Amino acid sequence: MCLALPANVLAIDTMTDMAIVSPGGVRKDVSLALVDDVRVDDFVMIPVGYAFNKLSEEAAERTLRPFAEAGLTAGEPV
Amino acid sequence: MKYIEEFRQHDLAHQLSAAISKAVKPDRSYHLMEFCGGHTHAIFRYGVQDLMPPNVKFVHGPGCPVCVLPIGRIDNAIALVERHDVILCTYGDVLRVPASGRRSLLKVKAAGADIRMVYSVRDALRIAQENPGRQVVFFAIGFETTTPPTAVAIRQAQAEGLGNFSVFCNHVLTPAAIQNILESPEVRDMGSVSIDGFFGPSHVSSIIGSRPYEFFAEEFQKPVVIAGFEPLDVMQSALMLIRQLNEGRYEVENEYTRVVTREGNTKAQSLVAEVFELRRVFEWRGLGLVPYSALRLKEAYAALDAEKRFDTPAIAASDVKGCECPSILRGVKRPVDCKLFGTVCTPENPMGSCMVSSEGACAAYWSYGRFRRPETASRETAA
Numbered sequence: 001m002c003l004a005l006p007a008n009v010l011a012i013d014t015m016t017d018m019a020i021v022s023p024g025g026v027r028k029d030v031s032l033a034l035v036d037d038v039r040v041d042d043f044v045m046i047p048v049g050y051a052f053n054k055l056s057e058e059a060a061e062r063t064l065r066p067f068a069e070a071g072l073t074a075g076e077p078v
Numbered sequence: 079m080k081y082i083e084e085f086r087q088h089d090l091a092h093q094l095s096a097a098i099s100k101a102v103k104p105d106r107s108y109h110l111m112e113f114c115g116g117h118t119h120a121i122f123r124y125g126v127q128d129l130m131p132p133n134v135k136f137v138h139g140p141g142c143p144v145c146v147l148p149i150g151r152i153d154n155a156i157a158l159v160e161r162h163d164v165i166l167c168t169y170g171d172v173l174r175v176p177a178s179g180r181r182s183l184l185k186v187k188a189a190g191a192d193i194r195m196v197y198s199v200r201d202a203l204r205i206a207q208e209n210p211g212r213q214v215v216f217f218a219i220g221f222e223t224t225t226p227p228t229a230v231a232i233r234q235a236q237a238e239g240l241g242n243f244s245v246f247c248n249h250v251l252t253p254a255a256i257q258n259i260l261e262s263p264e265v266r267d268m269g270s271v272s273i274d275g276f277f278g279p280s281h282v283s284s285i286i287g288s289r290p291y292e293f294f295a296e297e298f299q300k301p302v303v304i305a306g307f308e309p310l311d312v313m314q315s316a317l318m319l320i321r322q323l324n325e326g327r328y329e330v331e332n333e334y335t336r337v338v339t340r341e342g343n344t345k346a347q348s349l350v351a352e353v354f355e356l357r358r359v360f361e362w363r364g365l366g367l368v369p370y371s372a373l374r375l376k377e378a379y380a381a382l383d384a385e386k387r388f389d390t391p392a393i394a395a396s397d398v399k400g401c402e403c404p405s406i407l408r409g410v411k412r413p414v415d416c417k418l419f420g421t422v423c424t425p426e427n428p429m430g431s432c433m434v435s436s437e438g439a440c441a442a443y444w445s446y447g448r449f450r451r452p453e454t455a456s457r458e459t460a461a
Contacts, residue, residue, distance in 0.1 A: 001143055001169055002223040002281045003116050003307065003436065006081040031200060033230045034346045043081055045281060045337060048169070048220075049198025050227040052346070053284045053337050057079050060336040067090045067310055 004047040006055055009040050021046060081336065085308030086124070094313040095129040101320050107133040109272045110319055111409060113256060114279035115142035115437025116307045122446035124309035126316075134316065137273055140255055140407040141282075142437035143220045143248075144171045146362045150393035151248055152177040155217050158246065159183075159191040162388050165209060166193045167202035168217035169224075171435045174428060178395045199231040206235070206243035215384045217246045222282045225249045225373065226346035229353040232375065232382050246384040247374050250360065252282050253290045254371035260298045262365075264410050271409045275319040277312065278304035280334055287342025291330045299328045306334040353379055363397070363431065364407030403430035406439055413443040420444060 007023035007030075017032045021044065031050045032038055044051040102108065112118055118138045121127055127136060140146050152175055159166045166183070173184040173195055187193040192212075196202050199216055206214035218228045228245060235243045256276065264271045278291055283304045291302045301322035305315035315333040322329060332338055353376060360372030375383040384390065397403060401423070402416035413419050413432065423429035425441055432438035 001171065001220045001437070002114060002141075002279065003119075004223075004281055031198075031227075031230065034226050034343065034349070036345060043079075045284065047223050047281055048227050049200050050230065052223075052281065053339075053343055055081055056336045060079055060081060060084070063306075063311075063314070063333065063335060064084055064090075067087075067094060067314060 002047060004045040004052070006043045007046050009038060009042050009044060009051075012038065012040060019044075019051060021051070082308065085306065085310045087310065090310055091124075091129060091313060094310065094317065098129075098134065098313065098317050098320060099131045101317060101324065102131050102133055103324060104133070107135065107272075108320055108323060109135050109137050109274045110277060110316060111137040111139045111259075111273045111275075112277040112305075112312075113139035113141040113252065114277070114282065115145070115435065115439065115442075116280060117141075117277050117305060117312055118439050118442045119436065120307050120309055120312050122442040125446075126309055126312050129313065130316065134320070137271065137409040138406070138412070138439040138442075139259065139409060140362070140364055141221065141252065141279055142432065142435050142439070143224070143250065144175050144435045145403065145407055145431040145438045146250065146255070146364060147172075147175065147219060147248055147431065148361045148363045149177055149395035149397065150361070152183065153393045153395055154390045155183060155246060156181065156186050158215055158384065158388055158390070159186060159193060162213065164192075164213040164215045164388075165205060166191070166215050166217055167196045167205060168193070169197075169219065170195045171437075172217060172219055174434045175431050176398060176429060176434075178393075199227050203231050203234060203240070203243065206240050210242060212242060213387075214243050215246050215388075216243070217248070219248045221250055221252050221279070222285045222350075225350050225354070226285060226343070229346075229349040232353050232379055233349070235382055236379060244382050244384040244387050245375065246390070247354070249354070249373045250362070251371050251373070252279060252286070253294070254368055255362065255365060256291075257294055258362075258365050258368045258371070259408060260294060260300070262408060264408060273300065273409065274323055275301040275303070275328075277315055277319070278302045278330070280305065280307045280311075280337070283334065283338045283342065285343050285346050288330050288332050288338060288340050289342070295328050295330045301328045302330045304330070304332045304334050304338050306337070352376075362407075364404035398429045401430040403432045403440075406432050413440040413447075416440070420448065
């Protein structure tokens with residue numbers, strides 16, 4: 001139930017506060033009642049039919065950077 | 079950036095593995111509890127344990143909502159459909175959880191009861207709108223992730239005057255459960271479970287933020303790293319925990335910054351606070367009675383509370399004989415220590431709740447762990 005995949009927002013209906021999202025290529029209606037400022041092309045997490053937090057691309061890139069650095073300090077990959 | 083493949087890269091996993099092997103001190107062990115079943119599954123599905131040095135061990139926690147639900151609550155739900163002829167709606171995992179007398183909601187459904195598996199509480203609302211002549215009960219379950227959607231639905235039902243909809247609330251709270259584990263005799267006095275640090279849940283934390291963990295990181299002097307659900311997230315978080323332990327720090331760090339902030343989702347938090355209040359005590363499978371660990375509907379929403387609309391007496395029910403779910407949920411035993419594991423208890427025919435869910439530890443061991451190379455497993459036992 002806590003599991004969720006990131007899904008990108010394809011379209012938003014502001015009247016109903018709903019969005020069409022595409023997790024892994026599937027189209028799905030989700031509610032936007034729990035998030036603010038979502039725009040088309042944003043990525044959101046959708047555990048049980050409700051969009052939660054927007055994903056931050058900048059933070060994701062920042063997270064990936066230390067992975068690469070860990071590799072550098074550890075020498076050659078095994 | 080698709081936020082999935084990037085965090086499953088093979089080369090980076092091996093580089094992180096090498097970095098972890100270099101970081102660990104050979105003269106100590108590192109017991110890291112992943113509270114959340116989502117992490118347990120990531121660890122098994124991607125073979126993360128085998129990428130760790132032998133002195134880094136994962137201890138599986140109780141963060142699987144159907145696993146910690148006591149059997150009595152499923153018995154209550156069965157009574158709702160059988161005695162009150164309601165349409166009962168719930169998430170898929172709940173249907174297969176064994177109840178008393180070898181029954182389950184799925185078996186009761188097969189016998190003719192109107193039980194519907196829903197993907198979202200919105201589906202339950204729609205079913206109530208479409209069936210004005212029937213009572214529709216949503217069997218609400220889950221940690222802080224699934225609570226805000228239930229709150230939205232309760233407010234919507236009240237706003238629409240949907241008189242035939244109610245909620246059987248079983249929402250539970252993560253920080254209370256972690257504190258209960260840290261205060262348990264096994265961890266505190268007997269030392270039979272060692273826990274050096276915690277992986278903080280991914281999506282629970284997206285709602286509650288990283289701040290609620292600060293209290294027990296400080297109080298119990300255990301580091302916490304909020305970790306994403308992808309394998310590289312788990313490995314990076316393990317490295318962060320190992321570094322904290324090596325340096326004698328016990329702080330809350332956040333690896334999952336692409337989703338989790340310190341404050342969390344304040345919109346969701348205020349909705350939950352408006353609709354729900356703390357129960358003084360709630361029973362958890364494995365943990366027993368845990369104070370202030372669950373939610374119920376506030377008085378203002380009492381008309382939508384299934385426990386007030388129907389009679390749902392507290393039912394004391396015991397687990398199947400031999401089932402080790404309670405010990406597994408506390409990290410005291412591993413699934414392979416259970417006599418029923420893989421013999422009479424399998425995902426197709428679960429005896430205990432931990433085998434049912436895609437978040438349960440036994441299901442993770444069964445689905446992925448049984449394919450581990452024997453030499454790896456024996457190396458781990460010997461260590």
